[in-house]
Amino acid sequence: MPFLLLFALCLGSSPYLAPDSVQTRLLHPESYADMIDRKGLDSHIRFLSDSSLQGRETGTAGGSAATIYIAGKFLEYGLVPLGTGNPQHHNTTFIQGFACPAGQRGRNVIGWLPAGKQSDEYIVVSAHYDHLGMIGGNFYPGADSNASGVSSLLSLVQVFSTLQKEGYRAERNIIFVAYDAKEFSMTGARIFALSLGIPANQIILNMNLDLLGTSLEPPGAALDYLLILGAGTVSSDIVRSLNNNNSFFNLGLDLDYSFYNSPGFADIFFTMTEQSILAQMGVPSLLITSGLNDHTYKPSDTPQIIDLPVLEKRVRWLFFTLWDLAYR
Structure with a gap:
């Protein structure tokens, strides 16, 4: 039986008036952004890339260990399965099992945080957690590919769940999904999209996090950069939010939408990552990445190549932007 998780949350570019029971209290997102720190990000990355998980290949014991770790964090932080409180769904666990074309057993991990008031609008935050495993004894x-993206997703889950526990509920639902089987034709993302049961026009944005942890391939002089693909699929309001939250909170990231001024390569890279599946269904979708580098898909893709200060800044930008989109 498919097994889903979901999470709702977002950001703002000034102090916010939160809804419902805390509507008289001003909410300062900066104080919650401090929960996102390099120590926590590093801890998730080191666990997922540890040799005991043997590269997290789909269908292996190491892949299952990663599944259990992510689902455990969803539960610990306070997400609920997608069927909880959602009459459109009947999933009572975080795990969505499926078969890959070659016979491997994959498992998506899915959870959500429902909006404070009933809403038919959703934001999907995603990252794949599988990798290549062991090849030729190596x-x-x-x-970076993609423990960095999953670590970022888990950090966002933690901070938004804390907000909900303290009474700050979003205006829109947010789904968090950790995909399996990216390396098997993105089967996990395809299964998620086919089984979701939410009309495409009710999903205002999918933000997919992949290869997010290095500063090795900047588009310019700044190492504090971020590559954003798919801006043409989203509204001008969303693009404005991406830029405004970077400047308002003085993050100073170099947000690059051109992918090294190579539109052809940008299109190829976009279609090779999971947000393209929802984009094909008409969902506004963005790929958030620090780009390919000399260590991608190599044994040298270790925690030592992660730029933790820059990754921390990127995840804080994600938090502020998601807050803006979910709470306004």
Whole structure:
């Protein structure tokens, strides 16, 4: 039986008046952004890229260990399965099992945080957690690809769940999904999209996090950069939010939408990552990445290549932007 998780949350560019029981209290997102720190990000990355998980290949014991870790964090932080409180769904666990074309057993991990008031609008935040495993006796850790994206997703889950526990509920639902089987034709993302049961026009945005942890391939002089693909699929309001939250909170990221001024390569890279599946269904979708580098898909993709200060800044930007989109 498919097994889903979901999470709702977002950001703002000034102090916010939160809804419902806390509507008289001003909410300062900066104080919650401090929960996102390099120590927590590093901890998730090191666990997922540890040799004991043997590269997290789909259908292996190491892949299952990663599944259990992510689902455990969803539960610990306070997400609920997608069927909880949602009459459109009947999933009572976080795990969505499926078969890959070659016979491997994959498992998506899905949870959500429902909006404070009933809403038919959703934001999907996603990252794949599988990697190459062991090839020819060589261990492929996959620290950047894509333990960095999953670590970022888990950090967002933690901070938004804390907000909900303290009475700050979003205006829109947010789903968090950790995909399996990216390396098997993105089967996990395809299964998620086919079984979701939410009309495409009710999903205002999918933000997919992949290869998010390095500062090795900047588009310009700044190492504090972020590559954003798919801006043409989203509204001008969303693009404005991406830029405004970077400047308002003085993050100073170099947000690049051109992918090294190579539109052809940008299109190829976009279609090779999971947000393209929802984009094909008409969902506004963005790929958030620090780009390919000399360690991608190599045994040298270890925690040592992660730029933790820059990753921390990127995840805080994600938090502010998601807050803006979910709470306004």
